[in-house]
Amino acid sequence: MTECGTPPSGAERPGEPNLSCEEALARVYEYLDGELGAAEHDAVRRHLAKCRNCYPHFDFERLFLDYIHELGAGEKAKPELEDRVREMLAAETD
Amino acid sequence: MSILAERRRAEFEDEALIHLDALFGLALRLSGGDEPRAEDLVQETMLKAYRAWDRFEAGTNCRAWLMTILRNTFINQFRKQKSRPVPVEFDQVAERPASDALYEADPAGRIFDHIIDDQVISAIDELPEEFRVAVVLSDLEGLSYQEVAELMDIPVGTVKSRLFRARKRLQGRLYEYAVEMGYVK
Numbered sequence: 167m168t169e170c171g172t173p174p175s176g177a178e179r180p181g182e183p184n185l186s187c188e189e190a191l192a193r194v195y196e197y198l199d200g201e202l203g204a205a206e207h208d209a210v211r212r213h214l215a216k217c218r219n220c221y222p223h224f225d226f227e228r229l230f231l232d233y234i235h236e237l238g239a240g241e242k243a244k245p246e247l248e249d250r251v252r253e254m255l256a257a258e259t260d
Numbered sequence: 261m262s263i264l265a266e267r268r269r270a271e272f273e274d275e276a277l278i279h280l281d282a283l284f285g286l287a288l289r290l291s292g293g294d295e296p297r298a299e300d301l302v303q304e305t306m307l308k309a310y311r312a313w314d315r316f317e318a319g320t321n322c323r324a325w326l327m328t329i330l331r332n333t334f335i336n337q338f339r340k341q342k343s344r345p346v347p348v349e350f351d352q353v354a355e356r357p358a359s360d361a362l363y364e365a366d367p368a369g370r371i372f373d374h375i376i377d378d379q380v381i382s383a384i385d386e387l388p389e390e391f392r393v394a395v396v397l398s399d400l401e402g403l404s405y406q407e408v409a410e411l412m413d414i415p416v417g418t419v420k421s422r423l424f425r426a427r428k429r430l431q432g433r434l435y436e437y438a439v440e441m442g443y444v445k
Contacts, residue, residue, distance in 0.1 A: 195424060199398070201405050222367050223360075229369035230431065234399045237377055237384070241285030247299050248280055251306045252273065258310060259269045 185213045190220050194227050272313050276306065279323045283330055289396045290334045293385035301337075305330040331397070335411050338393060359428070362435040365444035375437060383433040391426040398423055 185193075190213040196202045197210045214221050283305060287298035309316075309329050316325055362371070384392060390412075397408045398419070405423075409416045438444045 195427065196405075196420065199405070199423075201420075223363060226363050226367055226369045229372050230427070231399065233369075233372040233375075234380070234384075234395075234427075234430070235402070237381060237400065239282075239285065240377075241281060241288055243280045243284035243299075243302065247284065247302060248277060250299075251277065251280070251303060254303060254307060255269055255273065255310055258307065259265050 185209050187213075187217060187220050190214070190217070191223065194224055195231075198224070198228055198231055268313065269310075272310050275322045276309060276326060279326050282323060283326055286327060286330055286396070286401065287334070289381075289384065289400060290331075290393060292387075292389065292392055293382070301330060301334055304333050308333065327401070331401070331411065334393075338389070339413060359432065359435075362431045362438065365435065366438065371434060371438050371443060374441070374443060375434060379437050380430065380434065383430050387426055387429065391422050391429070394419055394422040395426045395430075399427075 190210050193202060193206065193210050197207060200207075202210065214224055280302065283302050284298060287301040287305075288295065291297040291301065305326060309326055312329075316322065384395060387395065393412060394408055397403045397411060398405070403411070405416050405419045408419045412419070414422075435444070
């Protein structure tokens, strides 16, 4: 894990936690996957707004996830598979 | 064979067969690139869908309905296999710890524009099944952690850790490819 060294800063907004870089990076996937609760999501977002070290790392992980997501399409089933499915459906209809 | 049954079959074929490639693609990734297994999975899915065709609401998303049947069919098989010996997990195979080597070598992620997709697909296929299924459901199919957890019958925390480790493993493979291609040093 990359250490970017930003300590939790002072309480800019009383009652809202400020995350360290380590804490923010530990949540990178949950943040990008939209799996954090509103308060935690906001805490990460506020950290990214002011952390020059973490922001590129999050950007990189976003590119990576976007790339993986795009991989799903493009497979082609063999024509024989469609033939077999049609035969199976015909047999099932009899 | 009645005209009604024949019409029902024609209607099913019109609606469902156009999704065969998408179903096969999902089946192939879930089964780790095993084509015969993927084809069996698609056939079983089609048969179940055909038998349940009267319960499909016309006008709703047929592709999503078929993909759900395929996922559930795969997961039922997957859960049955769980009674087998514990699968080999990352801990048990010689592997470097999760690293950020790729990020450090290529922080702008330019590699994603240059890598050959087939290499990354192979890397996904080679993941241990418990990890591969989590990645396919989450990253290729876009399911939430909760949905993956329910399907795989594991806690949400386990989904998170599997995704983390699987994604880092994939990045490790991408890094190796990038080095092989001379893209990074």
